[in-house]
Every structure is written in C-alpha cells, then in structure tokens.
Amino acid sequence: MSYDYLFKYIIIGDTGVGKSCLLLQFTDKRFQPVHDLTIGVEFGARMVSIDSRPIKLQIWDTAGQESFRSITRSYYRGAAGALLVYDITRRDTFNHLASWLEDARQHANPNMTIMLIGNKCDLSHRRAVSKEEGEQFAKENGLLFLEASARTAxxxxxxxxxxAGKILQNIKEGVFDVSNESFGIKVGYGRPQGQSGARDGTVSARGGCCS
Structure with a gap:
C-alpha cells in the first residue's frame, strides 16, 4: 500500500513495562497477557492517516534488559520518533527514565520526537507514580506525555x-531534511494523485508481547 511518508519509531524503557504489549495492541488490537521477554529487537508496522495523509509507521520494539542496551542503541540512529515507556505501578521504572532519555539524546538525532508513556493505567489502584509526576518529567525534558493501558487499549x-502528528508538523516546518533517511523519515512514492488517506488498521507486520 502506498504512503506519503514512512516514519521509523523505537520503543524503549525498562523490561516488563509493556513495550511489546503496546505495539501488539496498536498493530493487532489485542492484548496478550502471557508473554516471553523480548530478545534483542522485534518489529511491527501499521498504516495510519494523519491530516488525511497516509503515513506508514515502522516500529522497532527493543529489549529492556541491560545486556541488550548496546543492541538497542544501534536502533536510535535513524529513528524519527521514540516511545519511552514506564510502568505506573513500579517506581523503579520511572526512576530509570533519565538514563533511557540520556541514551536517546546521545545516540539519536536531536530532533527525534519522544512520547513518554505511563503504561498500565488500568492498574491505578496499584499506582506508585502519580500522573502529575509523569507530566512534570515530560515538561522538564520537552517530551509529549500520555498515560495508557495496553490491556484496555x-x-x-x-x-x-x-x-506521528508532531513529526509531520516538524516536516512542514522544515526541521527535517526528508531527503536524508538518517532522520528516520522516508518519502513515499507511487501514490496516485487524489487518492485519499489510507485506511486505519492496515497491519503489515507485528512483534510479540511483552518486553
């Protein structure tokens, strides 16, 4: 299926925060409660429509274990967007965000769009990190922020x-040189003139659950 742009994403964060579950929910619209840890990197993709423009998201889901950090770092290069995930029920995963963010800033392009996600908000009765703390961390570090639940979607x-919307906005404002694929953006080709936006939910590949 043709698209206007392809955006490469990377999903990062501690092991067990639900990175793979978020990917599976987005690409397959399902939740898999029993899972193996991600070994290395898994992959998923989906077409979406942003401002009536078909955009293909190519998403790399990385392992959270320290032993895989060197592999993960190689995927920062060439990523236009990152989802930085913590578990709202586990304080340590929030405390480690600064380390993940430092990695991202060091190895990724400086204009990469980062979305901070407090996952497992369906478990608010076990909350260990307040929403306000997540919002404050995002504000201090120039990140987008949402609390989410891979279980309930x-x-x-x-x-x-x-x-994706923020990346598209940056393209329109000339932040990215879209002819340089090292920014994680690829210009589509072969789309007939006048074709409307792509149908949401088109799945071309997916990863497993849950890192």
Whole structure:
C-alpha cells in the first residue's frame, strides 16, 4: 500500500513495562497477557492517516534488559520518533527514565520526537507514580506525555498517532531534511494523485508481547 511518508519509531524503557504489549495492541488490537521477554529487537508496522495523509509507521520494539542496551542503541540512529515507556505501578521504572532519555539524546538525532508513556493505567489502584509526576518529567525534558493501558487499549492509538502528528508538523516546518533517511523519515512514492488517506488498521507486520 502506498504512503506519503514512512516514519521509523523505537520503543524503549525498562523490561516488563509493556513495550511489546503496546505495539501488539496498536498493530493487532489485542492484548496478550502471557508473554516471553523480548530478545534483542522485534518489529511491527501499521498504516495510519494523519491530516488525511497516509503515513506508514515502522516500529522497532527493543529489549529492556541491560545486556541488550548496546543492541538497542544501534536502533536510535535513524529513528524519527521514540516511545519511552514506564510502568505506573513500579517506581523503579520511572526512576530509570533519565538514563533511557540520556541514551536517546546521545545516540539519536536531536530532533527525534519522544512520547513518554505511563503504561498500565488500568492498574491505578496499584499506582506508585502519580500522573502529575509523569507530566512534570515530560515538561522538564520537552517530551509529549500520555498515560495508557495496553490491556484496555486506552490512549494506545493516540500515543502513536500524536507522535506521528508532531513529526509531520516538524516536516512542514522544515526541521527535517526528508531527503536524508538518517532522520528516520522516508518519502513515499507511487501514490496516485487524489487518492485519499489510507485506511486505519492496515497491519503489515507485528512483534510479540511483552518486553
């Protein structure tokens, strides 16, 4: 299926925060409660429509274990967007955000759009990190922010699409040189003139659940 742009995403964060579950919910619209840890990197993709323009999202889901950090770092290069995920029920995953963000800033292009996601908001009775803390961290570091639930699908769609919307806005403002694919953006080709936006939910590949 043709598209106007392809955006490359990377999903990062501690192990067990639900990175793969977010990807699976976005690409397949399903939740898989029993899962294996992601080993290395898994992949998923989906077509979405942003401002009536078909955009293909190519998403790399990375392992959260320290032993895979060197592999993960290689995927920062060439990513236009990142989803930085923590688990609202586990304080340590929030405390480690600064380390993940430092990695991203060091290895990615400086204009990469980063969406901070507090996952598992369906477990608010076990909350260890307040929404206000997440909002404050995002504000201090220039990140987008949402709380989401891979289980109920709350805000999952919005997290991926808001990130794409910000990247598209940056393209319009000339922040990216779209002819340089190292920014994680590829210009589409072969789309007939006048064709309307792509149908949401088109799945071309997916990863497993849950890193």
């Amino acid at each position: 709350q805000n999952v769609e919005e997290a991926f699409i808001r990130t």
